[in-house]
Amino acid sequence: MIIGTIVMAVLAVLILITHQVRLASIKDLKQKHDYLSESDVKMKMRSIWLFAGAALFLLNTVYKPTMEIHYVWFIVRLFITFCISTLIVYISYLMYKYSYPARLDKKLKELRFKPRISSSGNKMRLLSEEEEDVHLDEGMQAEEDVFSVDYDVWVDEQTGEIKIEKYAGRLEANKCNTCGFYTMKLKHEEIIEPATAVREGELIQHWVCSYCGAKRTKPVRIAKLEEGQEFKLPANLKFKDGRQIEAVKVQIHLSDGTTKEFEFQNAEQASKFLDTYQDEIDQDNALYK
């Protein structure tokens, strides 16, 4: 038990150290961002599993004289310590699922928007959504138009050096097998068997690539769905003293109690996003009706 405790605890600490060292060794801000968003929670949870294992081993060394009375006490101890370890893992899991993402998101934003340094050592400037289009090819623009991928374009205004970084967008689009861009969107769905309040149905999805026009069909089961609401931004946004809009934040509260948040640089982009989002809701409702 003691050996088990030590091995588990050492491994738990080693994982945390490896994680920090790896993070510190990545100099490129974009790579740091990607590593953090990909591995931070994974590595920390792994360490917590091992820590819970260490606790399990350690707690199974207590009350030794009682264990010698009857083997039943050994089983009782095993059961209780198992519950404690499970609780450690479960509470950590809840923490990483509900409270940690906001903190991680803040760190990720800092990494994403910290000014980049060009190869000649100058501070680069992040272009706005309106300015960046000339630097993106048609496929990239198509991906941005369906909100599946977000491109950040940095420019060194002295040398004209350009750096393009790719981030996950706010909505899902599938990768097109023909052109390779994330522009495969659901165009319409054909109901083969309608779903009722109690039974699942079946439909055929027709996917079209908004960039190269490739088509694909896919059979899907229909689940029972709730009716949604309409999402729209006021047509004329006016602010005190003619202030300019710096960012538009859209918060969508879903009927299952969860909230989704999206940020945009201007009202026009946010409105377009809401239309796209509305289309997806309408498709869901069409299935329901």
Ligand SMILES: [Zn+2]
């Ligand atoms: Zn395509």
